[in-house]
Amino acid sequence: MSDNDLDVRVRHRLGRIELDVHLAVGRETLALIGPSGAGKSSVLRAITGLLKPKDGRIVCAGRVLFDREDGVNLPPEERGVAMVFQDGALFPHLTVAKNVAYGLRPRPRSRRERRAQVAEILERFAIAPLADARPARISGGERQRVAIARAVASSPGALLLDEPLSALDAVTKSRVAGELSRALTALRLPTILVSHDLGDVAGLADRVAVMDAGRIVQVGPVEELVRAPASAFVAAFVGTNYFAGRARRVGDRTEIELDDGTRVVSDDVVAGRVGVVVPPWQVAIGDPASVEPGGNVVVGAVTSVAPRGGSLRVTVAGKPAIVADVPADTPAAAALAKGTIVAATWPSALTRLIAEGGSNDAG
Numbered sequence: 125m126s127d128n129d130l131d132v133r134v135r136h137r138l139g140r141i142e143l144d145v146h147l148a149v150g151r152e153t154l155a156l157i158g159p160s161g162a163g164k165s166s167v168l169r170a171i172t173g174l175l176k177p178k179d180g181r182i183v184c185a186g187r188v189l190f191d192r193e194d195g196v197n198l199p200p201e202e203r204g205v206a207m208v209f210q211d212g213a214l215f216p217h218l219t220v221a222k223n224v225a226y227g228l229r230p231r232p233r234s235r236r237e238r239r240a241q242v243a244e245i246l247e248r249f250a251i252a253p254l255a256d257a258r259p260a261r262i263s264g265g266e267r268q269r270v271a272i273a274r275a276v277a278s279s280p281g282a283l284l285l286d287e288p289l290s291a292l293d294a295v296t297k298s299r300v301a302g303e304l305s306r307a308l309t310a311l312r313l314p315t316i317l318v319s320h321d322l323g324d325v326a327g328l329a330d331r332v333a334v335m336d337a338g339r340i341v342q343v344g345p346v347e348e349l350v351r352a353p354a355s356a357f358v359a360a361f362v363g364t365n366y367f368a369g370r371a372r373r374v375g376d377r378t379e380i381e382l383d384d385g386t387r388v389v390s391d392d393v394v395a396g397r398v399g400v401v402v403p404p405w406q407v408a409i410g411d412p413a414s415v416e417p418g419g420n421v422v423v424g425a426v427t428s429v430a431p432r433g434g435s436l437r438v439t440v441a442g443k444p445a446i447v448a449d450v451p452a453d454t455p456a457a458a459a460l461a462k463g464t465i466v467a468a469t470w471p472s473a474l475t476r477l478i479a480e481g482g483s484n485d486a487g
Contacts, residue, residue, distance in 0.1 A: 130282040130314035134170045134180035138163055141338040143177070149282070149314040154343075155325040156318045157361060158335035164318045167335075168284045171316070172207050173200035184314070185281030206275035208285045213271065214259040220270050221246065221255040227277035241277070249273040249307060265300035272307055282314040289324045301327055322346070322362050334358050350403055352478045365402040367444050371395055377472055386443050388420045390475035401476040407448035409438055409456055412467040420475060422446050422468040429460050436460065440468045 130149040135142070143163045147154065156164050169175035171182060173189070176197060182190040189203045190196060206227075214223050225242045232238035246252040249269045254262055259270070268288055275283060289301060305328050308315055319325045322332065326346050333343040334357075342354040346362070353359035359366030369382035371394050378390045380400055388400060402420075412423050424442030431437075435449040436457050446468050450457045460466075 129183075129185075130171070130316070131183045132167065132171060132180075134167065134177040134182065136166070136170070136175070136177040136179070138166055138338060143167070143338040145335070145338070145340055147316070147333065147340070149316060151312040151314060152330040153308050153315040153317055153328055155322075155329035155332045156316055156335055157320065157322055157325065157332060160320060162335045163338040164320075164335055165286060168207065168286055168316065168318060171203075171282070171284060172205050173198060173203050187281070204279070204281040206278050206280035206283050208268075208271045208275050208283070208288060214267060214274070216259050219256050219258055220251060220262070223259070223270055224274050224277050227274035229278040245273050245277055248310070249276075265303045268300055269303055269307060272304070272311075276311065276313075280313065282316070283308075283311065285315065285317045287319055288317065290319065290321070304328060332362075334361055351401065351476065353399070353401060354478075355399070359399075359401065363404065363447075365400075365404065365407070365446050367400040367402075369398060369400060371398045371477060378477065380477070382444060384444055388475060389472040390477050391473045392475070392477040394477040398477045401478060402446070402470055402474065404437065404447045404449040405435075406474045407446060407468050407470045409440070409448050409450050409460070409466050409468055412465060415467045415469060419469050419471045423465065424468075426460060426462055426464045426466055429462065438466075440466060442468065 132145065132147040135144045141163060143166055145167055156167065158164055166175055170177050177192065179192050180190065184205060187204065188196050189198050215226065221242050224245055225238055228238060228241055232241055246255055249272065251266060251269050251273060254266060259267055288304060308328060317325055317328060331344060332346055332349055333340050334349065336357055342349060342358045349358060349362045350364050353362060353364060353366055356366045356368060367382050369380040371378050371380045373393065373395060378392055378394055380388050380390060380398060382388065415421050422440060422442035422444065424440045426438055427441045428439045429436050432449065435451050438448045438450055438460060440446050440448065448468055450460065
């Protein structure tokens, strides 16, 4: 681990769950996602010093911030870790420039030095034209940039962001995500970004750690999590189809009997208990009468049609239930409606098989 990394190992009882996490973050953005109550925010609180774990060790930029065994527990103001809250937590009565100046660490020796440092930070985050504005007069995206600029002004060893996009509407969220992505890419600080929605952070994170009941159950790039989720829980969070079953080789293909009794086929050579992974964009939706033999077919009623970027996310209540992404500008998409009976199909060559199981180590 380099001196610029953040290494977090914490164990702590949180109500009914036991927090047991290891995160090793380099000069990258790691998204920590999971449902409410999984322990995500508690990890951030432990890093900042607002929570004292019962056991563990936290090291940032070569400095030990917490070590239960050695009795080290630096106070929050001495940890050199910057936290950006969901709403930015800017001072409403101060201008943008004064908000940023408030974060300067170490404190400048003169007003001239302070003005120069603030001007450099404002330019770096493209908010110099907002210097004299107050937070209420700027957009959500601009407030987030100001909040990050103020955090960076403290010269932190790591940056923590708690649900930075969750309070924004869909249109604003897309714009702010783009601005936030550019800011984080330029910083290259060890950054942990907490969210309950992968869609909010997929374009921001170099890696994603999925958390459930106090533990990291899988970590990797978004593409890897979608292609090979370690469990049905992870699959649900990353938005891919996942079916559990038992595989056996039949001729030149693998046949999987799913836990609901239905069968699917794959070209992968695997035997025993498996997870069957089928990304939604690889599932075609069509007329049940025109289905050709040889592939995998699920027939059922459409239960929901939801816009998702340039496509429609279609849920089919077959056996098993399955979701598909249909390009929004196609004739097939125009014909979709709730209650319509359709066939969801995908070839055996696109049916991935993985061993069931996971890990709680995100190093």
